[in-house]
Amino acid sequence: MTSQLRPAFFMLLILALITGVFYPLAVTGIAQIVFPSQANGSLIMADGRAVGSELIGQQFDDPSYFWGRISATGAFPYNAFNSETLTASSGSNYGPLNPALTDMVQARIDALKAADPDNTLPIPVDLVTASGSGLDPHISIAAAYYQIHRVAEIRGLSEADVQFLVDKYTIGRQFGFLGEPRVNVLLLNLALDGIQ
Amino acid sequence: MNIYSWFQLIFYIVVLLALAKPLGSFMAKVYQGEHTFLDRVLGPVEKLIYRLSGVKSDEEMNWKTYAIAVLLFNAFGLFFVYILQRFQAILPFNPQGLGAITPDSSWNTAVSFASNTNWQGYGGEVTMSYLSQMLGLTVQNFVSAATGMAVMVALIRGIVRHTAKGIGNFWVDLARSTLYILLPLSLVLALALVSQGAVQTFSEYKTVAMLQPTTDANGNTVTEQVLAVGPAASQIAIKQLGTNGGGFFNVNSAHPFENSTPFSNFLEVLAILVIPAALCYTFGKMVGDTRQGWVILITMTIILVAFIALAVWAEQAGNPAFTKMGIDQVQTNINPGGNMEGKETRFGIANSALWATVTTAASNGSVNSMHDSFMPLGGLAPMFLMQLGEIIFGGVGSGLYGMLAFVIVAVFISGLMVGRTPEYLGKKIEAYEMKMAALMLLIPILLAKVGTAIAVASATGLATIWNTGGPHGFSEVLYAFSSAANNNGSAFAGLGANNPFYNTALGICMFFARYWLIVPVLAIAGSLVQKKKVPASGGTLPTHTPLFIVWLIGVIMIVGALSFIPALALGPIVEHLMVFAH
Numbered sequence: 001m002t003s004q005l006r007p008a009f010f011m012l013l014i015l016a017l018i019t020g021v022f023y024p025l026a027v028t029g030i031a032q033i034v035f036p037s038q039a040n041g042s043l044i045m046a047d048g049r050a051v052g053s054e055l056i057g058q059q060f061d062d063p064s065y066f067w068g069r070i071s072a073t074g075a076f077p078y079n080a081f082n083s084e085t086l087t088a089s090s091g092s093n094y095g096p097l098n099p100a101l102t103d104m105v106q107a108r109i110d111a112l113k114a115a116d117p118d119n120t121l122p123i124p125v126d127l128v129t130a131s132g133s134g135l136d137p138h139i140s141i142a143a144a145y146y147q148i149h150r151v152a153e154i155r156g157l158s159e160a161d162v163q164f165l166v167d168k169y170t171i172g173r174q175f176g177f178l179g180e181p182r183v184n185v186l187l188l189n190l191a192l193d194g195i196q
Numbered sequence: 197m198n199i200y201s202w203f204q205l206i207f208y209i210v211v212l213l214a215l216a217k218p219l220g221s222f223m224a225k226v227y228q229g230e231h232t233f234l235d236r237v238l239g240p241v242e243k244l245i246y247r248l249s250g251v252k253s254d255e256e257m258n259w260k261t262y263a264i265a266v267l268l269f270n271a272f273g274l275f276f277v278y279i280l281q282r283f284q285a286i287l288p289f290n291p292q293g294l295g296a297i298t299p300d301s302s303w304n305t306a307v308s309f310a311s312n313t314n315w316q317g318y319g320g321e322v323t324m325s326y327l328s329q330m331l332g333l334t335v336q337n338f339v340s341a342a343t344g345m346a347v348m349v350a351l352i353r354g355i356v357r358h359t360a361k362g363i364g365n366f367w368v369d370l371a372r373s374t375l376y377i378l379l380p381l382s383l384v385l386a387l388a389l390v391s392q393g394a395v396q397t398f399s400e401y402k403t404v405a406m407l408q409p410t411t412d413a414n415g416n417t418v419t420e421q422v423l424a425v426g427p428a429a430s431q432i433a434i435k436q437l438g439t440n441g442g443g444f445f446n447v448n449s450a451h452p453f454e455n456s457t458p459f460s461n462f463l464e465v466l467a468i469l470v471i472p473a474a475l476c477y478t479f480g481k482m483v484g485d486t487r488q489g490w491v492i493l494i495t496m497t498i499i500l501v502a503f504i505a506l507a508v509w510a511e512q513a514g515n516p517a518f519t520k521m522g523i524d525q526v527q528t529n530i531n532p533g534g535n536m537e538g539k540e541t542r543f544g545i546a547n548s549a550l551w552a553t554v555t556t557a558a559s560n561g562s563v564n565s566m567h568d569s570f571m572p573l574g575g576l577a578p579m580f581l582m583q584l585g586e587i588i589f590g591g592v593g594s595g596l597y598g599m600l601a602f603v604i605v606a607v608f609i610s611g612l613m614v615g616r617t618p619e620y621l622g623k624k625i626e627a628y629e630m631k632m633a634a635l636m637l638l639i640p641i642l643l644a645k646v647g648t649a650i651a652v653a654s655a656t657g658l659a660t661i662w663n664t665g666g667p668h669g670f671s672e673v674l675y676a677f678s679s680a681a682n683n684n685g686s687a688f689a690g691l692g693a694n695n696p697f698y699n700t701a702l703g704i705c706m707f708f709a710r711y712w713l714i715v716p717v718l719a720i721a722g723s724l725v726q727k728k729k730v731p732a733s734g735g736t737l738p739t740h741t742p743l744f745i746v747w748l749i750g751v752i753m754i755v756g757a758l759s760f761i762p763a764l765a766l767g768p769i770v771e772h773l774m775v776f777a778h
Binding site: 027034040065074131 | 204207241248269271273309323331367371374375382386387391393399406435456457462467523529530532536541543549569688755
């Protein structure tokens with residue numbers, strides 16, 4: 001047994017150096033040179049300051065903006081890190097029978113209807129449910145279409161103009177078949193503010 | 197299920213099976229010490245490692261020495277991760293100034309990562325410094341995976357060699373698994389993930405402006421968002437390839453910085469199964485009959501596909517409560533439909549349900565959606581796959597040796613039925629092997645059920661259930677212990693598990709589930725390696741036929757069903773009946 005002590009100690013030490021120091025450093029070095037934007041969080045820059053990340057959603061409940069998925073993160077919605085409460089990414093983890101789930105969904109339905117009483121389109125499921133990460137930057141195309149009437153009316157734009165922007169920030173299935181088609185909510189809302 | 201869902205699922209299975217042979221042959225070369233194209237770069241590194249560690253690479257170990265080496269190495273690793281967490285507050289690479297981790301959480305995480313479980317009671321971005329993530333967790337992701345692969349190769353040598361003692365050298369198997377297989381694959385995968393948007397930086401968390409200010413729970417206005425970043429991609433790559441599963445961030449691969457696009461999702465979910473699938477081919481190659489490997493791979497694939505179908509169907513059907521509220525859950529080209537609670541828009545239903553099934557078939561445990569919010573039968577699929585013992589692909593190495601325990605049991609039972617001494621690949625299976633195989637089957641079952649029973653019988657165990665007042669709360673606890681007792685690591689994450697009770701109890705389950713299985717595996721290897729090779733006769737049950745596949749599936753499902761259907765009836769099955777009662 002004692003004859004295996006030295007290899008056990010040194011193998012751990014050396015493999016730790018290789019896989020825990022050299023390997024992450026190598027990946028970081030290459031990533032920072034080849035993919036600097038992605039490696040640093042895909043930040044959206046405007047006038048020299050970061051106004052968000054393409055990959056991390058933000059909270060919108062003002063009727064003049066498109067709304068994203070419900071976010072169940074602690075402290076506040078779309079909280080990607082809060083140092084005081086030490087909270088961050090999180091799903092709701094509500095089970096299918098949990099009354100809190102139906103309460104949350106109903107509250108969103110009520111808010112959507114209150115902001116746009118004339119809308120008779122069916123409400124797509126992703127618009128009234130919480131995402132897994134609480135940071136989902138996307139909604140389905142159906143969820144964006146549902147909101148075009150409201151946003152156009154409040155902003156005094158034609159529905160065709162808003163539809164044009166929705167289409168512009170729609171991402172198709174990757175390589176034509178992977179994943180779901182979707183709309184980036186933050187990019188769309190930034191563009192809406194840009195054209196006003 | 198529209199045509200895109202079907203195509204993505206079929207595409208996944210086809211690519212996975214297509215990679216089994218090339219990667220499997222390569223790994224066979226690595227373990228048989230043959231020349232590979234990586235020798236020129238890695239050969240000198242390998243030799244240097246042996247020299248510095250005092251390893252004689254041609255020295256054979258008997259099974260007891262092999263087991264001692266495995267256990268010592270893992271004990272050192274576990275201790276190292278524990279210490280690192282306890283002292284992270286005063287160590288470098290901690291830009292957010294995260295504090296020391298509590299003793300119970302440190303114990304749980306240390307066992308969790310050393311045992312290839314990667315159960316996480318903590319949230320990564322609010323708990324772990326970059327140093328702890330890299331030097332503690334990433335390292336264990338590599339070496340715990342390599343440990344599983346080494347033990348599996350030792351078992352194969354036990355089958356292949358005859359009238360011998362040695363089953364290989366653990367240090368060589370460990371080093372070669374890490375250097376030649378895990379490291380190159382991780383490097384390529386990590387960079388591919390960064391290209392899709394996974395973060396990889398040592399900078400402090402990024403602060404960005406919010407377009408629309410919001411208010412926090414205390415009514416204060418929030419105008420900025422702090423984005424947790426870090427050296428994530430390098431850890432994510434090995435967490436998937438090594439069937440570890442521990443996320444850099446709290447929500448694991450649902451986090452857009454861990455899993456940014458449908459393509460990164462495909463790569464990650466492929467990485468979960470690619471090594472376990474290819475190891476089946478490696479096994480066939482090393483025992484000199486690739487049909488034996490294919491039989492095991494086909495058995496695993498059939499069971500996997502059945503559970504994928506169950507999960508995708510249950511999730512796509514959606515929640516009847518939503519339908520009553522007038523919500524549109526019908527899948528169309530512009531609407532993912534189905535039960536989208538806890539799922540990400542970019543992945544939709546098919547990719548979320550596929551992942552849930554794959555991650556629990558393997559002992560990976562990373563998630564790209566919240567299993568706690570799955571429909572009852574959608575959540576039953578991952579739970580039952582874990583309870584089968586993590587042998588449907590399973591962990592790298594550990595899945596195959598677990599499956600071989602079932603093969604031994606299957607061969608043994610069929611031998612009893614026809615009144616012949618059972619044999620497998622030319623080795624007689626006798627009482628000793630059968631006892632060890634039975635231990636491997638029974639220990640996880642025992643841990644999962646006794647653990648669940650203790651938790652639901654105690655006020656402390658019940659106190660942190662999230663979905664209270666129904667069968668779902670029981671499911672949370674059953675899921676947690678099934679996960680820990682089979683070294684999976686995924687969770688019904690509503691359960692508050694970062695407290696002394698769950699940290700300790702689940703830590704104990706993970707510890708015994710890993711090391712009490714490794715020792716019997718090596719004991720079987722040590723017993724088989726001494727035996728003579730018996731030539732196949734008319735009374736030998738051929739183990740490369742479709743009939744054997746059916747038989748093996750039967751044995752696996754019967755053992756799993758007998759062990760867990762009563763418990764599942766109290767959780768997801770009764771919940772399903774309640775959901776669809778009206």
